[in-house]
Amino acid sequence: MPGLSLRERLRTESGAALLLLGVTVLALVWANSPLSAAYTHLWETPVSIDVGDLRFDMDLHHWVNDGLMVLFFFVVGLEVRQELAIGSLRQRSQRLIPVVAGTLGVVVPALVFLAVAGGDAPHGWGVVVGTDTAFLLGILALVGPAMSSQLRVFLLTLSVVDDFLAVGIIGVVYSEDVRVGPLLVAAACLGVLWLLGRMREWRSAPYVVVVVVLWGATVQAGVHPSIAGMLAGLLVPAAATQRSDVLHAKSLFRAYWQSPDASVARNVQAGLARSISVNHRLHEVLRGPVSLVVVPVFALANAGIDLRGGALGDALGSVITWGVVAGLVVGKVVGISLGTWAALRARLGALPDGVGPGSVVGGAALSGIGFTVSLLVVDLAFDDTAAAQAATVGVLIAMAVASLLGWAIFTVARVRYGETSADLPTTLTPAVDPERDHVKGEPDAAHTVVEYLDFQCPFCARATGMGAELHEHFGDRVRYVVRHLPLDDVHPEAHLAAVAAEAAHRQGRFWEMHDQLFSHQSRLEPDDLREHAAEIGLDLERFDADLADVALHERVADDAASAAASGARGTPTFFLDGVRHRGPHDARTLIAALEARERVEEADPARRRRS
Known part of the structure; x- marks a missing residue:
């Protein structure tokens, strides 16, 4: 240690x-x-x-x-x-x-x-x-x-x-x-x-x-x-x-930021405790x-x-x-x-x-x-x-x-x-494929952050501003990739929401639908998905047909299978440069983990070539 x-x-x-x-x-x-x-x-x-x-x-x-x-x-x-x-x-x-x-x-x-x-x-x-x-x-x-x-x-x-x-x-x-x-x-x-x-x-x-x-x-x-x-x-x-309690604590802290008073600080402490x-x-x-x-x-x-x-x-x-x-x-x-x-x-x-x-x-x-x-x-x-x-x-x-x-x-x-491990897999499987995966960032970026997400998950990256904070810190040195992992047992509407995102992708609007779904997590019924598609300007007739396309449902299932093969069991799960991240997944922690990898690679230049 x-x-x-x-x-x-x-x-x-x-x-x-x-x-x-x-x-x-x-x-x-x-x-x-x-x-x-x-x-x-x-x-x-x-x-x-x-x-x-x-x-x-x-x-x-x-x-x-x-x-x-x-x-x-x-x-x-x-x-x-x-x-x-x-x-x-x-x-x-x-x-x-x-x-x-x-x-x-x-x-x-x-x-x-x-x-x-x-x-x-x-x-x-x-x-x-x-x-x-x-x-x-x-x-x-x-x-x-x-x-x-x-x-x-x-x-x-x-x-x-x-x-x-x-x-x-x-x-x-x-x-x-x-x-x-x-x-x-x-x-x-x-x-x-x-x-x-x-x-x-x-x-x-x-x-x-x-x-x-x-x-x-x-x-x-x-x-x-x-x-x-x-x-x-x-x-x-x-x-x-609960996400609502976290957001309430955040609003209390914003009030303290604006007015650092003892009584406001007491409210912040109580809000954090209640969350x-x-x-x-x-x-x-x-x-x-x-x-x-x-x-x-x-x-x-x-x-x-x-x-x-x-x-x-x-x-x-x-x-x-x-x-x-x-x-x-x-x-x-x-x-x-x-x-x-x-x-x-x-x-x-x-x-x-x-x-x-x-x-x-x-x-x-x-x-x-x-x-x-x-x-x-x-x-x-x-x-x-x-x-x-x-x-x-x-x-x-x-x-x-x-x-x-x-x-x-x-x-x-x-x-x-041959029982060398008693753990879930830690390596991203399969590796990122720009032709298939949804990638935001430069193809030759130094770091790749992959998130397995669920559109009903209240703590996935879009809800916390994760991708934006990573890009703000690293700029073009990081690319952000998302894959689907709908947790059907707890989020019954997540699978169809993932299919809707893939249907939007066929019209070149994946990220717009991605943002739309996370902005309206309480409205993911089929009629709601159609309204979201209209709001971002999709062809609704084509969207309806794609929503029923078995190939897109299989596409989401393939992502879930890759999650299982990679050791991801819940959302959000992050992979940093192909390795599953353990522990807290706030932006500061992920940034620190990527910076630590950079320091190791600076000390051992051959490491990046080996990886």
Whole structure:
């Protein structure tokens, strides 16, 4: 990751995993050093807070596990809600395979643990059911295929199911001495969160206040607060950003530009906040602190076990240790692989494009990294110090073995089965053909920007002024090309609008129709298309005939096929000099990406000739 600052490196998935690994090693070294007493005393420090007649009296270790970690599970809940609302769990065909695989990835490890260590520690099966999502994705970035975004989506969806089940198990199985009064208060808080979502409350403060009360009530009730964090996150609404909200925020900012007043600035802040769902805003605020502070502090508090005086030998000789290792390593690989295979055989769905069976098994192996959830359950499941130490050693061994096993499987899949990638294609296929494609700009321009668009898509380039801004910056050094990708499942009028643009092209008016359609996105019915054709001066009789021409419908379908072959799955998708662009697609980002390519080509003149 050359050129990145330390902060930026830590915010990557691999950087966060390395940070967590470093903190884990630090905890082990500290706990086995001459300063081990200071480690123990630190986490035994009592901390109490009195709120009226309520008293929260816990040592520092429990404040971390029962307090800070609620933020971790709250973020997990936010992510689950996002996936359910607008992500990979939204469509049945996308969610059934990871749901089945994730469920068996919880059940099989528990059964394996009980088979190995059930006689000695039947209550410890919960240690092996969870997967540490952050560690999983971080290690995937280090040992997985160089390009693995599709596999990442599959594993993230699977871990969402895993986390949901694991937190439910923690909240139900490992809660004792439940008090009814505080539990009713907690239930009321969940009801208030649901009502806030139904009322479309966009401010985050009411949600935060209710979540804090919910946490306090859950602690007082004797239920582990992890389940409160997860349920609270699930009840915070997530939604895709609407173009109308973005335009409203833009108008507010224009007012601030004209009159930079404090009250106007406050309106701008409120307008920006309303344009993004409260779920996404809370997730963005908490994601960094949770991954860079909360989880490392948790690791520091829980991974430090004293292995001196024969404790390590005792742990290695304990059936609990090897029950945890077998459950996490063997159970996860078998459960997830078997669940995926069974779901595929039952035709419940398909694997993401670009993901092969070797990548699935490699990802299943990495799912044996339990760490965060596993260590939390160790603290809840074992009162005996020796048993807790054995289970913790098992979790750490499993983390190392699962990582090495995942690396080995990915290597075999790459070398023996040719699975060099677990991602969508990134190369534009076919290349731009000026005789066929719609090109705006000089044929010998230094850069080519291709956009796959949908005339009903509110964020495609014409709606944001993308092409104009690129041309304003680069001039004749850039040419702009559009191809059709009508998203029929969400934009039912987009396909015929694309055909109308092609019909206009036959009369030499493609770009005029392109602009007309984007200027009237709410009017794309057949009669509307005819009005647009008349407005730009087309021969309507010929336009009507072309609109029904099968060849033009096939032309649009060919563009959609080229999108699939190139890895474009939504709109807008941009290709910069033949390579699919990832990340934000605002004009400033695309300009920066093209300028970065120019700097690379200046340093390596042969690069342009090779490309």
